[in-house]
Amino acid sequence: MVEHYSVLHREVLEFSKLVAGGIFVDATVGGGGHSYLILKQNPNLKLIGLDKDDFALKVAKERLKEFEDRITLLKSSFKDLDKVLQSLQIREINGILFDFGVSTFQLKLERGFSFQREEFLDMRMDTTQKLTAYDVVNYYREQDLYNIIKTYGEEKFASKIAKSIAEYRKKKKIETTKELADIVYRCYPPNLRHGKIHPATRTFQAIRIEVNNELKDIEEGLEKAINLLAKNGTIMAISFHSLEDRIVKNTFKKYKELKFLEILTKKPITPSDEEIKENPASRSAKLRVGRRI
Numbered sequence: 001m002v003e004h005y006s007v008l009h010r011e012v013l014e015f016s017k018l019v020a021g022g023i024f025v026d027a028t029v030g031g032g033g034h035s036y037l038i039l040k041q042n043p044n045l046k047l048i049g050l051d052k053d054d055f056a057l058k059v060a061k062e063r064l065k066e067f068e069d070r071i072t073l074l075k076s077s078f079k080d081l082d083k084v085l086q087s088l089q090i091r092e093i094n095g096i097l098f099d100f101g102v103s104t105f106q107l108k109l110e111r112g113f114s115f116q117r118e119e120f121l122d123m124r125m126d127t128t129q130k131l132t133a134y135d136v137v138n139y140y141r142e143q144d145l146y147n148i149i150k151t152y153g154e155e156k157f158a159s160k161i162a163k164s165i166a167e168y169r170k171k172k173k174i175e176t177t178k179e180l181a182d183i184v185y186r187c188y189p190p191n192l193r194h195g196k197i198h199p200a201t202r203t204f205q206a207i208r209i210e211v212n213n214e215l216k217d218i219e220e221g222l223e224k225a226i227n228l229l230a231k232n233g234t235i236m237a238i239s240f241h242s243l244e245d246r247i248v249k250n251t252f253k254k255y256k257e258l259k260f261l262e263i264l265t266k267k268p269i270t271p272s273d274e275e276i277k278e279n280p281a282s283r284s285a286k287l288r289v290g291r292r293i
């Protein structure tokens, strides 16, 4: 079985108890970890699992095969949730979970998400889309690269990094994760190169967000999900960095003000020390939950 720790799964299961029956959407089914637990806990639920990544859907299909008659797995972005439900003739849903970002097994797929190994700069979740990280890094204007690295990476050396990328690619295209990571590394002052996170972390995050249109998808997906919730329907969203969390927080707040949504998590729920020890990648996770009024 492909390994993946489902982040905050105990907490997600607890809130899933609010969804007594009907349709549950796992908007980011990934390896099917959360879906497996939710289906097992609640025999009255039917589950629709979406993912942009064909490989993830293959893994989820295998993982969830004992629930075959209660699941529908589809390749789609959650930003098209309304169209997906229309095609299944479903008008409303009783619960939905978003678990953003990439899964542990995607990091190991040689798609260039990680700078720990030397891989082609790809970073696509949906491998049928055209735009890759290679295109962004080699063909975007320096100013656009700066904006992306600054905004999506919240990187303080964004200007220097964008400039160095533009300089480097005049001589040779930047093809691999390692080449890009080395360029970024050299933009950091020597005394800041060995901090808690690798200097390339933020730049890689920024480029991944750009390639996969992640923040726009999250905005659209959350809006559509809330509008498709049945009365008392539950929405859960797990984010991994401040830009994602801000979108979740603001969207929930907007619908609270419209008296459409009750927010069940005054503060976001974060993993226990025990979970972080078991799975260090969970350390930045934040879960927010809302319920349709």
Ligand SMILES: C[S@@+](CC[C@H](N)C(=O)[O-])C[C@H]1O[C@@H](n2cnc3c(N)ncnc32)[C@H](O)[C@@H]1O
Residues within 6 Å of the ligand: 004, 005, 006, 007, 027, 028, 029, 030, 031, 032, 033, 034, 035, 050, 051, 052, 053, 056, 076, 077, 078, 079, 099, 100, 101, 102, 103, 106, 125, 217, 218
């Ligand atoms: C962190 S993983 C989910 C893991 C899953 N909850 C589990 O327990 O196995 C995130 C998944 O979301 C998918 N994804 C990211 N953006 C998406 C989008 N806009 N639409 C659909 N799936 C998306 C990724 O391909 C990845 O498989």
